[in-house]
Amino acid sequence: MSVHKSKVDWAERCPIRDVLERMGDRWSMLVLLMLNDHQTMRFSVLKNAIGDISQRMLSQTLRRLEQDGLVLRTAHATVPPRVDYSLTSLGESFMQPMRQLLNWADENHQLVRDARVAYVPPPKHEAL
Template structure:
């Protein structure tokens, strides 16, 4: 295979075919999605205000957007209770709950490796820049 043919073949590869988990990463690991799913999985059904309290740095607007997207993706169930005042609760769906083993594995990986990542970053940041590379 010539260099040009190889370059053309690489250009034609569908990114999702090259990395089949890419769509899952886009759905599950977008900003704020993981903390929301984690909170719903760990603490069960919650109202909007309860989620706001648990995820302190999220804005109400962003929480609303993420909850809608998670509901659309089938990972969260929204239940409206026509009471006075109206009550809305969110809970993780069965589909969302199926991510629990993945989250547990990631939490285990984080516990065993985040210090190593931090050390690697410090080592990298402390070394001399390579010739031709900006600091």
């Protein structure tokens, strides 16, 4: 038996780590914010709204968010094909508490940046 626990074991035992690990990536929150603000978006509109995300990364992020039940992908049988993305009710419920965190970040961003500039790290001690 291995001494180390697998990631799956931790995910089952720690819902905070499991959910926030996914939401803490570079793109998930931006995608969720865009969908929250616009209700339904096509892939290309979403990509343009975010700006610096690659097509491949947006596809992967949307797929993971869909897998987690936060985003709904709706394919329309049209020519050319059209796919819309929107938040599910679970995604909408996630955004309610996240809005408070985002508001805090907006209000305190400059204070955090100032603290980083003013921070003086403790002196490094030489090994004995």
